[in-house]
Amino acid sequence: MSHEPVVVVVEAETPGNVGTIARAMKNFGLSDLKLVDPPPLEPDGEAYGFAGHAREDVLPNADTVTFEEIVANYHTVGCTAITGEDSHRHRRFPYTTPAELAETLESIDSRTAIVFGREGRGLYNEEIEQLDQICSIPASNDYPVLNLGQAATIVLYELRDLTVDETQLPDREHERAEEESIERFYDYFETFLDAQNYNERKREKTQRLMRRLIGRSHPTGREIHTLLGVLRRATDQLDHRQELLEKYDESDRFGDDGAQASDDE
Template sequence: MSGGEGSEVSATATDEGSDDSGGGRRKPVVVVVEPETPGNVGTIARAMKNFGLSDLKLVDPPEIEEDGEAYGFAGHAREDVLPNAEEVTFDEVVANYHTVGTTAITGEDDRSHERFPFKTPAELRESLKTVDAPTAIVFGREGRGLNNEELSRLDEVCSIPADDDYPVLNLGQAATVLLYELRDLTVDETQLPDTEVTRAPEADVERFHEFFDEFLAATGQRDHVREKNALLVRRLLGRAHPTEREIHSLLGTFRKANAKLEHADHLAAKYDEPPYPTEQ
C-alpha cells in the first residue's frame, strides 16, 4: 500500500480519466475513513473489482499484511486493487474530489444540514451521470460511520434504504450494495448474456394455435369451452412473446399429442370401442 501527498492525490484525480468506462467518463475512487478491520478493507476491494473500480484510498487504515485478513477477503482484488491502495488524508480527499459521503442515519428535513438532503444509491447513479469530475465515494468507520463534521465537508450524502428497525449495514455490505447500484457508470460489459430476444414468426405462432385447436377438439370439450380456452391461450402467448425455439418445441409437443389422440380414435373405431368421452 503506497503513501500519498496532496500533489500526488491531485495528479491521481486528474489521471483518473484514463481508467474510464465508455464515453470518457471518470470512474469514482473509493475512500474508506479509519477502517478498523482489515477484513472489511478486503471485502470493499473485492466489491470494487466486481463492479469495475480499481482506485482504493484509505485514511488511517489498520496494518494491511499480504498474508493477513484483508488479502484473504479480497479475492482476485488481492492482485491489483488491494496492493495498489493508497494511504491519504481526509483533507486531501476533500481538496481533490467531488465527494459523496455515505451514512445510515439521515436527517428528516433541512434542519439537519449534515445528513440532509440525501440520495439513495439509485438516485446517486442518475446524479453522477451528469458529473464529469474526479469523484470519491467515501465510507466511514464500522462502528460510527462518518461524523457530522466530516459529512459537513463533503459535497453529497448517500444512504441505502433499509428496514427502519435496523438500517445500519456492515461496512463491506454497504459498499457492495452501493457499488452495485453504480455499475452502469463503471462496468462496460458483464458476464450476463444478451437478454434481447426475437419473437417467433407469426406464421409459426398461428400454426401452434391451429395445433392447439385440434388438441382441444380431440379432447371432446364443448364448443363454447373450447373457444374460451383457445382465446385464453392466445392471450397468454401474446403476453409471453415466445421465441422461435420455444414455439417449435410447443409445436412438436402438440403435433405428437394430436397424432396420439388421432390414433386412439382410429383404434376405437376399428375395435368398436367408445371414443374419447365428450362433455355433456
C-alpha cells in the same frame, strides 16, 4: 461518466472489510482505493486474504489520505444507512438509492469519490455535512444497517454500467419468434382443444388467455418450436385414444365375424 470514481473508506476497523471492498472494486471495474486512517494491512493478513485478485493491484496501490483532501478534491457521495430526516433537515436528506446514484453520476463530468464510514458508527454528522450527496441502500426498517463490505459491494454493483465495459455474461439479446410461427402455435392450440373436446362455452376465453400469455412472454423461435412439438404430440395422442375408443365401441356393436349381433344372441 468521464472519470472513474474513487472509493474512500474512512477509519475502517477491520482489515477484512478493506479487503472485501478492494475485491468488490475489482469485480466492478474500479481500481482507485483511498483509505482514511486505515487499520494495518499486512501482506499475509486478513485484508489480503479477503481481497482475492485485488491483492495484486487495488489493495497494494491504495492511497492513505485525509478526509479533508477528499472533500477538497472530489465531488463526494456519502453512503449511510441512517436517513431519518425530512426536507426541513438536510444533513442526511435528500438521498438517493444506489440505482438512482448511477443515473445521477452518468452525466457528471467531475472526479467523484464514493465515501464509506466506519463499521459500527458509519460517517459522523460533521463529516456528512461536508459531503455533496447522500446515498442509502433500501433495507428492512427493523435492521437497515449493513456490514461495511456488503454495503460497498451493493453500491459498486449498481454503478457497474458506468465502470464495466464488458462482463463475463454472454449476449442475451432476445429475438422474438416470427409472428407466423406464433400464429401457427395458436392454430395448433385450437386443434388441441378440439382433440380433447374442450368445453365450447370456455373455448374463446381460453384461447384469448393463451394469446395474452404468449404475447407477454415474447418467446424465441426455439421456444415456440418446442411448444408446437409438445402440442402436436399431445394432439396426436388424443386422436389415437379417440380412434381406439371408437374401435372399442364398434366391437361392442358387432360380432366377431363383423356382422351386427342379432337381438336373440
